[in-house]
Amino acid sequence: KYPIEGSGEFIVVATTRPETMLGDVAVAVHPQNERLKHLIGRTAILPLVGRRIPVIGDEYADPEKGSGAVKITPAHDFNDFEVGRQHGLPLVNVFDAAAHLALKNNDAFLKDAHPEPDLLENLDGKSREAARKWIVEQLQSQGLIEKIEPTTHAVPHGDRSGAVLEPYLTDQWYVDAKTLAQPAMAAVRERKTVFTPPQWEATFFNWMENIQPWCISRQIWWGHQIPAWYGPDGKIFVAESEDDAVADALAHYVEIEELTPEQGGEIAADPKRRARFAREYIRRDEDVLDTWFSSALWPFSTLGWPDQTPELKRFYPTSVLVTGFDIIFFWVARMMMMGLHFMEQVPFRDVYIHALVRDERGQKMSKSKGNVIDPLAVIDEYGADALRFTLAAMAAQGRDIKLSAQRVEGYRNFATKLWNAARFTEINGCARDPAFDPRGSKEILNRWIAHETAKATHEVTAAIEAYKFNDAAAAIYRFVWNVYCDWYLELIKPVLTGPDGSAKSETQAATAWALDQILKLLHPFMPFVTEELWTVTGSPKHDPLLTLSRWPSLEGIGDPGAEVEIGWVIDLITSIRSVRAEMNVNVALPLVMIRVGDHVWERAQRWSEFVKRMAKISSVTRVPIPNPGTLQLIVRGEIVGLELAGLVDLAAERSRLAKEMAKCDADIARVDAKLGNPNFVARAPEEVVEEEKEKREEAQLRKAKIAEALQRLEGAA
């Protein structure tokens, strides 16, 4: 309870830090506070201290909070500081740097104070906790405590020490960040710097639009020392070096010391006298720069700035900055501000914000929290390539990564798969042939794998250029495993184990060539295993993959005809395998092409050896009408049959076909519903409508084939 001067009244304030009352310079009341506003303009006497402090009206004082009146302590509270500034109140700092009371020799505190006799004795140099206890006791004994009640509130703690932090006044250096921010924002708006993924631009602007003056001085030991020197009268000399500071100071103090300019010149010329002058007259600021200030200079200070070095010329501005979202403001924005200020150009064209690896609970990993997944442990278990590939595969834009051991294991398997595939090519004499040109292949399988390789290369390249590393990883994974290994290597086995000849040697060269493309594509994702296969195991030897600046585009390599033909073979084999597994039939079966045209029949003959081997088929023949008990399949619009003889029962086959028919009908119904909707036909884009029509045609054709198969089945029955 602070007594109001000249009346028996008190004004009651609430605080969780009673010791800060020593620094009170006012009590604030909301101007519309009916209960208290009559006190505005009066003077309160600060208990124990005896300082006369005004009761001021300020909307900051929330009538609903605390007692409705708030003590104003500008030196120890951010909000109070603002209120104090607006009302022109003095600043009374009562703490030292360790939050011990500093009252003796404290002019700001002693001015206008009439402290009780034992106050200085009991408080000066004491910790805030001890002071708090003493002050509360004194106030209680004087009947100035209205009530004490427990309250829960949040207080800031030092991130390392854990100590409760007390704001207090100090002199610091500030950068006018608001002015520097304008060109940086303009650069992003004008797309001179582009964020990927773009949603981070919002974060950038959110920061920059609300930017505050940037405190850049730090009271720590490590860092760039602030290049400022103080004279005895408080005059500040900011200079690039101590010599420059001395020169400036000399020029300044020559007058004061009544030295002639000539005498000043003598001092400047004599190193000894200059050093003595420096010792006696100027003192360098002991503070160092905020680490982010120094980091903000990184894009050009590392290249030799402020000298105009060749490196600076060549590499500034840089092409891309890859970093985490958590330092968009701390680092990225500040590099832009400094770069634009000192270099007058953006420091980088692209900013790729990568995913953050979090722990299994989704928390950010940090050294101080101790929840860091040790990459070395993961590498020990699965290998560096597996970990690296996993991170790339999971690095979808705009999402963080919760690292999963299972994924790493899966990609470890992928590395093993690649290793075994390379071993297979080696065993089969697939040596590199520098003269090999994939465009000149005679064998359709080799033209096909060249086509697929070029396609994969294009996909991976496009994904990397768009910073979609997960897409790039998925594309190369699919190509290596599901195209190269599952189909190409399987399809060429008879060629490789067959008689020597041009087909075989071409296939060997094509196989080695495709593997080389794979190693190049995969190298950024799995550097170790690819390098091993490229330079160590592969023959003849190559220069290290690492030295390859990038892979060739393979533009112009492609063969859509090969894609159609091999696609048909793959579909045929897959269909047979599928139905065979479904029917649980393991013996080799005869395959019949039912009433197919010559073109398809020729194709079937071309691939009969392959189909026999890969789909466990005993013979391939063409028939006008299948035997009873033939299992009929529709492959790309053609009916083929598996001669099951007595192995399948009619009812099961009937229901299988009926099921396929039903699926077909559902497809048709869906498309019909769309095409039957006049709004769809009228409003959907033409090509979408065309697509739907094609789908209907396809489905109807398929349905007709199934109907034909069913009819034949019934006839057989």
Add this chain to the structure above:
RNA sequence: GGGCGGUUAGCUCAGCUGGUAGAGCGUCUGCUUUACACGCAGAAGGUCGGAGGUUCGAGACCUUCACCGCCCACCA
């Protein structure tokens, strides 16, 4: 309090400017097929968190609710 993100198959996650849902792992069924069982072949599994709305058409766009998470600020 302000801002941002997430909620899709049992699990971990993709899904571009709206056009009939995908991967890996796991599960199930078959395979000692001489590159690979860290493998091969096949299969099952989702009313895309709820409710409205826009649209010929919504996992995707809008509104709203619920839950989860992150960042920043403040706290008499």
